[in-house]
Amino acid sequence: MSTVQHGSTVATGHERRAISLFQHDIVRRALVDSLKKLDPRVQIRNPVMFVVEVGSVITTVTWLIQVFGGKPLGGGYEPAWYTLVISAWLWLTVIFANMAEAFAEGRGRAQADTLRAMRKETVARLADGSTKRASELMRGDVVVVEAGELIPGDGTVIEGIATVDESAITGESAPVIRESGGDRSAVTGGTRVTSDRIVVEITQEPGKSFLDRMIALVEGAERRKTPNEIALNILLAALTLIFIVVVAALRPMGLFAHTAISETTLISLLVALIPTTIGALLSAIGIAGMDRLVRRNVLALSGRAVEASGDVDVLLLDKTGTITLGNRQAFQFIPMPGVPESELAEAAQLSSLADETPEGRSIVVLAKQYGIREHDMSQLHAHFIPFTAQTRMSGVDFDGQQLRKGAGDAVIELVESEGGQAPPELNEQLDRIGREGGTPLAVARDSQVLGVVYLKDTIKEGMKERFDQLRAMGIKTIMITGDNKLTAAKIAQESGVDDFLAEATPEAKLELIREQQADGRLVAMTGDGTNDAPALAQADVGVAMNTGTQAAREAGNMVDLDSNPTKLIEIVEVGKQLLITRGALTTFSIANDIAKYFAILPAIFISTYAAGAGGEGPLHVLNIMGLGSPRSAVISAIVFNAIVIPLLIPLSLRGVRYRPIGATALLRRNLLIYGLGGIIAPFIGIKLIDLLVHNLLGA
């Protein structure tokens, strides 16, 4: 597991990709697309809007028949201008719906164009000296890249260290270090090496690079309906079906009451009733959700993952770099009885010389204060023992001595296996430092424990508030750390995290995820190391850091280009926003129907059971909005129904704000705004339109 985080660690993703909704070329392209999407083969995928389109066609045909002096279908006299107006607004309704989708797609496409420009054809130099076109590189090819050159494909650095400018993908201008081995070995095709030389083993198949996937994703080419979107679509189709029956039944029922209703008015009623608002905006909401993630520099590799992130119950967070600043600093050397402090300092320094982690460097820095000079590694003929998750120690062998530093229990075990015995003071110190929230590193030479290095870790600012926020969202946070239980408990308490997993191995982490999932919880986690890969794959939402290894990036279902582990909180918010927006607009759409009934039905039945011919019947009192005339009432309802779509495009692209105020309070709030509001708004809207249509246009 990595203890180091590279790249930007700003808490909020920069929105460099923000593209204004009304950018000129996007608007133009969206307009063209919304006409292209009138193709019935496209519309049939959206049953609600397909019904509207069929209605548009029928009313247009009716109008044409009227223009050429024929008798329109069905009964009920309506003048040709009325049929034309209704027909035109029905077409507009379909076009507005197409426009919503086209706008959402347009923004993604603009981003894809930028990315595509990066996909320049380069010639790759293979390690064996031959050359190959970058697009023909196969998995397993080994290429050499030098300063100033573009990396020809995704791969893993197998030799060398270099700085790489990844701004094309991440937007982060500062170059990052990529080196062989460890957790920052992955390089992405299309990024540029700015210094030194690396040898890269290609890990992608031709045409399936990270960049290719990214383009496909933001463009929506691979967009498939997500499970919840499918479920909602079924509900909308069912509602449409029932309204078709309601409207079809109205004709014979009307005739029984001696009221003939024209085809045009019946179709208007149908379109007004079926959930066109949500039907029109549903796919735009989904696309916009992906897009909002992209703007936060997160690439969701499937829409399903975005949806799932709204459902996350448990968040696994690495302690280091996420909850704490990550650079634990050596703070104090605590020698065992009988060991001079300088001896401990020197041993600690020697064992840390090859340790490039910030902890290791901080030990060297602290040792300087004890007057220990830096040793030249090559003169020592030392053999370095790197840290592994299994041994939980690192160190150096030279001059027949074994110097080791590492986790207390690991060092004690080592010392005992060498025939030595740890002094009782060691455990005292280990416990004390642990309790204080520090990290103790025991230092040993062969069978003798020399002392303890006290590492202090600082908790990032604002973490407590974030965890409170997560708790309010109903998400439990579990801190994952390789530290011992005492240290973990202390930091967990200070940072406000709900639970922790101490002395974590990759296996323990995977086991924890499985346990949580078996209890029915959805688990999200971030990771970057190769040994995170199994856990990333197991988690429901696995966010791989872009700085991480290729294995991690392939295991997760999202990649965070900023490599910022706290981004998960924003990802969850985007997922929730997506679902809330769908629910809110569905509720709004259905609630609107009440006002539409009160507009259209009195218009239809104004003279039903009237005392005298042409007079007003008893049902005219239902015209509670006081709409000017029956025709104006129907037109106003249809106009309202149509223009509410473009009015709600910004909301559906931006998403309804999520507030972590608890589910019941949130439900109450959204029911009031979108339910009650959805009942009231159209009464006002239709009345206003009627004032215009009836008084100004004389309908």
Place this chain on the structure above:
Amino acid sequence: MGQGWLQIVIFLVVLVALTPLLGSYMARVYTGETVMLERVLGPVERLLYRLFAVTVSDGQDWKRYARSMIVFSLFAWLAMYLILRTQTIHPWSNYLGKTFHSGTWDVTFNTVSSFITNTNWQYYGGETTLTYFSQMMGMTVENFVSAAVGIAVLVAMIRGIVSRSGSSLGNFWQDLVRTILYILLPLSVIVTILLVSQGVIQDLSHYTTVHTLAGGEQTLAQGPVASQIAIKQLGTNGGGFFNTNSAYPFENATPFSNFIEMLSIILIPAALVYMYGKMVGSRRQGWAIFAAMAVLYVAGIAVSYQAEQHGTPAQHAAGVSTRAISGSSGGNLEGKEQRNGVVNSALWATTTTVTSNGSVNASLESFTGLGGAVPIANLGMSEVVFGGVGSGLYGMLVFVLLAVFLGGLMVGRTPEYLGKKIGAREIKLVSLAALATPLIALATAAASVASAAGRASIFAKGPQGFSESLYAYMSQANNNGSAFAGYTGYIQPNPGNLGAHGVKFADIVGGLTMMSARFIPILLVLAIGGALAGKKVTPAGPGTMRTDTPTFVALLVAVVILVGALTFFPAILLGPVVQSLSTHLF
């Protein structure tokens, strides 16, 4: 007025007090706990299993459960049809010594479909059409089994909601037998005894001819009434022994029998809601659904009572006094028994139409426009306000799932109910189940006014005639069985079926309406149970939408009203609404 409200309050208090008692008893019956009655009836239960040749320990998945239910219902249908069509050979065929003939095939088709579906829509008059044998072996038996089928389906669905592993929804035969033996039978015995004590008749005597005070002659029908009335009310069946149903003193003799019958109508549906809470392990969940139902129920009672007490605009225009005077409750007394008065007629009418019972003690057709709109509105809400035994709650659970889907999205999680995710398959079944009944009702009502064959059944003119027709198909599609009298499906010039003929459209379309509106939702509900069975349960947290809060109750009430209102608003405009807005008498 005040006394009327007091009666309503007393009724509701007794109902709420009995709900948990019966509810927890029923929960024990279905969760396999031993109930006291098993000591007596256990051998009968085991004997019946041997008779059916079933091993009840075998759980059935939803498909096998549904298959057993269909096989059983089909068998019950055929048996009853056979009984009703062989009346000439029945014993106790004693209508003044004359032979009862069988009803025509079309009206029998309608009647059998009606009883098998727990509807009890009656195109026939019981005392003039059916033998005692048909009443006892046909009607009464079906009253038991159709009620038991409804409850069994509900219990199966609940098991699906609760189950965390496997696909079993229980065993249909076991649920059927235990429902009848341990719930319906003992309650029926109690209610029968109470009714007999009040003077409801129970005999196999000849019809009696009496000389009236006015010097005329009247035939008083007799029969084993009390036992059939008990299950007619308890099983939300509603089919009267007599044509005038519970308005007739031999079915409903005293204010106390009236009270007992009203209570019997709604007791099991109410107790099932409590049982649900117990079975899902949270009584709050049960009470939340109960609250949503109660809100709609009490609102219906209030509107109906107020409207009937106030009278119609037409009555006022004609100068008819509707004020209460000594000895009369006042109000709109047309079509009401003076002894029941306005309050008990309004309370009964609301109770019988929220539950899909359909028995009446007053003529719904004679209710005021608004008062008559209450039964129609209750039918429009798909009988989920307490509703029929079993069917009411499984219908309401469908609406709960619908509300959960909408509300769940609005709290930012993919919807889940009691920890189970509501996905595409569930929502597909839920949408179909929620919309099947309104869809069938609307389509058949429209067909009935659109065709000459359908209009032949209508008695009144204008909106009243429309209401008759609309009500007939809404009632049959909701398996209710109450009617705006006047809608005719059987013409019987003489008692005993001689020379009678059915109205084919009304009989056949009606029969098909009842069957499809009963069994399509049942299959969908079982499929929902099957889809939920064995699903993983996500533990609830602060981010989970709770379904036991007042907010959810409000959402649920809104969804039920909205689906009903959006579907039936135009139709209701053309019937009761026109009427209540018009001073014209139709």
